[in-house]
Amino acid sequence: MSEATKAVVKDVTTMASPVSLKFRARAGKDLSRFLRGMKERRIVGRVCPSCNYVYVPPRGACPTCGCPMGDERVLPETGTITTFCIVNIPFEGQKLKPPYVCASVLLDGADVALFHLVGGCDVNEVRMGMRVRAEWVDEADAELSLETIRYFVPTGEPDRPLAQIREHI
């Protein structure tokens, strides 16, 4: 190996290797009903008949009890941020310009948090326990997608005490 080649090899610390993967995912029965509800601005979860946990998006079976889920339950568009992160790093295919906030939102009446975006405030104002509500896209732009909710915005209500949401974090 020549001295020139050694110098080049020594300086290589990363290598870009573009990868592309195209695929289609098919929503099952429960997720399809959930997505149709979203298009109509209804957030639909399902209740486990054994532990009474409310899951949103709904699942076919309770991951804790293993039993088939029971009745549907329409949830309000308000909730509480349990955890969140501020995205500061740009990456390939990113739809939003950093910084922005991704958060787990525990909808009122639900037992499992929904992962979504937070907007309508400075990223540094977002905190655990913050009360938020869904900001929907225009009805004409509504699709069978979780993105029918543009993001969650602060309601201005007092924060929910962490002791009340601890078991959902």
Ligand SMILES: [Zn+2]
């Ligand atoms: Zn259960």
